[in-house]
Amino acid sequence: MTGKVVAVTERPTITILELDKAYPNAFFTAVVFPENAGKFGDLKKFAEQNVEISGTIIQYRNKPEIILESPDQIKVAK
Numbered sequence: 001m002t003g004k005v006v007a008v009t010e011r012p013t014i015t016i017l018e019l020d021k022a023y024p025n026a027f028f029t030a031v032v033f034p035e036n037a038g039k040f041g042d043l044k045k046f047a048e049q050n051v052e053i054s055g056t057i058i059q060y061r062n063k064p065e066i067i068l069e070s071p072d073q074i075k076v077a078k
Helices: none
Strands: 002-011 014-019 028-032 050-053 057-060 063-067 074-076
Touching: 014 050
Parallel strands: 028 063
Antiparallel strands: 002 014, 002 050, 014 028, 050 074, 057 063
């Protein structure tokens, strides 16, 4: 999946990267759970960046998302 990160929302239990449109109109999200957050550093570094995200796409509340578990699943697109 490739898209522009338009919002990075950090909550105590989850970090959400919204691609192309912000909540509630986000088309696609990438999610990082606390047990993996330390692997990524500051996820806000991806804000306003075009990124490539890889992984298994799942449906959550009828919208597609990828759960990020490793930093090699996300990179700034060229």
